[in-house]
Amino acid sequence: MITLLAVERIKLATTQAAWWCTAIAVVASLGFAALFVGFAGDDFALTVGSSQAGATFGRTVLLVLGVLVVTTEYHWGTARTTFQAVPSRAPVLLAKATVVGILAAVVGLAVGFGSLGLAMLLEPGAELALDGAADWRAVAGQGPVYLLTAVLGVGIGLLLRNTALGLAVALVWTQLVEGLVVLIPTIGDDIYVWLPFFAASQFVGSDVGSPALGLGELPLGPLGYGAYFAGICLLLLAAGVWTAVRRDA
Amino acid sequence: MIEARGLTKRYGKTTAVDDLSFDVAAGRVTGFLGPNGAGKSTTMRMILGLDNPTAGRVTINGKRYHELHHPLRTVGALLDAKWVHPNRSARAHLNWMAKSNQIAERRVDEVLDIVGLTSVAGKRAGGFSLGMSQRLGIAAALLGDPEVLLFDEPVNGLDPEGILWIRKFMHRLADEGRTVFVSSHLLSEMALTATELVVIGRGKLISQSSTADFVARASENTVKVRSPQNDRLRDALEQASAELTAAEDGLIVSGMDSAKIGEIAAENGLVLHELSPQQGSLEQAFMQITGDSVEYHTGIEAEVAQVLEPTAR
Ligand SMILES: Nc1ncnc2c1ncn2[C@@H]1O[C@H](COP(=O)(O)OP(=O)(O)OP(=O)(O)O)[C@@H](O)[C@H]1O
Ligand SMILES: [Mg+2]
Numbered sequence: 079m080i081t082l083l084a085v086e087r088i089k090l091a092t093t094q095a096a097w098w099c100t101a102i103a104v105v106a107s108l109g110f111a112a113l114f115v116g117f118a119g120d121d122f123a124l125t126v127g128s129s130q131a132g133a134t135f136g137r138t139v140l141l142v143l144g145v146l147v148v149t150t151e152y153h154w155g156t157a158r159t160t161f162q163a164v165p166s167r168a169p170v171l172l173a174k175a176t177v178v179g180i181l182a183a184v185v186g187l188a189v190g191f192g193s194l195g196l197a198m199l200l201e202p203g204a205e206l207a208l209d210g211a212a213d214w215r216a217v218a219g220q221g222p223v224y225l226l227t228a229v230l231g232v233g234i235g236l237l238l239r240n241t242a243l244g245l246a247v248a249l250v251w252t253q254l255v256e257g258l259v260v261l262i263p264t265i266g267d268d269i270y271v272w273l274p275f276f277a278a279s280q281f282v283g284s285d286v287g288s289p290a291l292g293l294g295e296l297p298l299g300p301l302g303y304g305a306y307f308a309g310i311c312l313l314l315l316a317a318g319v320w321t322a323v324r325r326d327a
Numbered sequence: 328m329i330e331a332r333g334l335t336k337r338y339g340k341t342t343a344v345d346d347l348s349f350d351v352a353a354g355r356v357t358g359f360l361g362p363n364g365a366g367k368s369t370t371m372r373m374i375l376g377l378d379n380p381t382a383g384r385v386t387i388n389g390k391r392y393h394e395l396h397h398p399l400r401t402v403g404a405l406l407d408a409k410w411v412h413p414n415r416s417a418r419a420h421l422n423w424m425a426k427s428n429q430i431a432e433r434r435v436d437e438v439l440d441i442v443g444l445t446s447v448a449g450k451r452a453g454g455f456s457l458g459m460s461q462r463l464g465i466a467a468a469l470l471g472d473p474e475v476l477l478f479d480e481p482v483n484g485l486d487p488e489g490i491l492w493i494r495k496f497m498h499r500l501a502d503e504g505r506t507v508f509v510s511s512h513l514l515s516e517m518a519l520t521a522t523e524l525v526v527i528g529r530g531k532l533i534s535q536s537s538t539a540d541f542v543a544r545a546s547e548n549t550v551k552v553r554s555p556q557n558d559r560l561r562d563a564l565e566q567a568s569a570e571l572t573a574a575e576d577g578l579i580v581s582g583m584d585s586a587k588i589g590e591i592a593a594e595n596g597l598v599l600h601e602l603s604p605q606q607g608s609l610e611q612a613f614m615q616i617t618g619d620s621v622e623y624h625t626g627i628e629a630e631v632a633q634v635l636e637p638t639a640r
Contacts, residue, residue: 085427092419093412155410158377159467162404163427165376165393326378 082164082173089156090147090177099143103136103185104192110135111193115200124204126213127283129197133220134279136189138252140182140224144231145244147178148318152239161327171319175232179225186224190217212283215300219282223307227278230311236318251275271296277307328353329374329475329508333383336369336530343369345530346383351508351523353474356501358521358538359510366530367510371406371479374508387475397428403468404477408460413453417444417463420452421470430471438466458489465496476500478509482516494520518542550585553577553601554592563595564588577601 090096110132118124151157164170194217198206208214231248238244252275260270270276280296281304298306329351336344344366351357361367372378374385376392387395387402395401411420421435439445442462447455452463461481468476478497482490497520501507511517517524517538524541526533534541553576554560561578564571569583577600580588585604592599 081426081429085423088419088423088426089412089415092416092423093414150412154412155407156412158372158406159410159424160427161377162375163399163424165395165398326372 086177103139107132107136107189141231144228145235148235149241182228183221183225186220190220226311233314233318277303331385335382356507357523358517361527399428399471403473405464408464411452418448
């Protein structure tokens, strides 16, 4: 397994996708966080939670990276070269998910603490000390959320194998579906509270930009939502690995 | 040593490989000959465990590919030179492959040197010409110093210089005692490269023999006969143990000359509308043998000349 992790690390580090996605994730997240803090105005009480307003951008970028690392392998045929080198597919794919996940976690932590630092820099007067579990979750929680999001991307990539299709699903879901479900009359709200990225946002407790207002009592607490989000991501990874093992490469 | 037994692969309604059994012996170049779409690549993918056979099995030294420990050290393969990420350098591509089978990094430089890519090792593989990509693929195949090597149409699209280089390379690998299994749709190419031939058409095994035998059989003279009593003629000729192939309006007879066929027809009181020895029949015989379409008739003359040259020597 150590060997496989090293292999996947070489593969990830020797194409440009990872570097670009990392750069875009960090810049976009911090950029939006800076705008948010800058434009929030004086009467808005900046908190640790609302300093993370930009983190959803980076999260989506890492979802894209998760999809790309798999679909590009199928596109260029290196998936076959990989399975030729290591015929037991499940360990290889889990190693890949692990390596991308670790990178994503690092990016998530950088975005979380970077956003907080930026907020402190721009609004030195605001109350931004990390007090208690909720504050820590809001900032450090970006690590596990990014990790799981990238893993979800790997799962989607394995199920669809096609870059255009995978990216379409990832982007339409995060950018459209999750936002529009809430507009469905009567049942919309009930579905919305079970959507994966709503759950992820509940876990970090920083869902500032989304229409989470007026949903009434939520079915799970932050930790419950965290576990629920993890469950969905790991389930999709498992489904992806399972199909990859059974199908022709 | 590769052994295929009853190997079958269906994709939906297409049967790409149909109950195929053959052996590839150690220490020589075995050609895998068949026209386009015959199922060569599919068979090679099944040997490597990339595609799952619908039925049957194929083993390498008695083991399925999945059972090989560090398989790159036993089997090296070049199925498609384009199976490389275009943004990765040649060295990085070989590095991860080496790492995966715990092959020393030093070996990467060795194989780059063997195929003559050392000077461009740090360049993007996406910028490589077809010939360079092919060399990189061969470097990858040699990485684990394997005793079995598979090449799928390695000379496809190469210029004469590249073809010559690959051909020499195959011979060198076989001379080192390795098992080389190389596919092609050109009999001429195989006649120059392989000592053994596994010939398939439409997924089925047509023959397994030495190349010399196959070329001799393919260039054997045949006779075309037409008769209004086609069925009775066929029975009579079969009894005289001639080899028959159905043509669209008659029979192609091999292993018997026209005089003998005429005598058999006369003995049985059969009317003949045509009795014509076929000239230059190597290409036709090959076409019939492999069940090929007419697409290749144009380029075939040159091929025949090439094939006959080495056999005449
Ligand atoms: N993944 C697949 N899905 C569906 N059909 C396939 C697949 N792979 C191969 N086939 C079909 O199986 C048949 C054999 O194909 P294959 O590529 O093995 O032939 P080949 O002998 O390698 O031909 P060529 O000389 O053109 O490379 C063809 O009819 C092809 O269309
Ligand atoms: Mg082929």
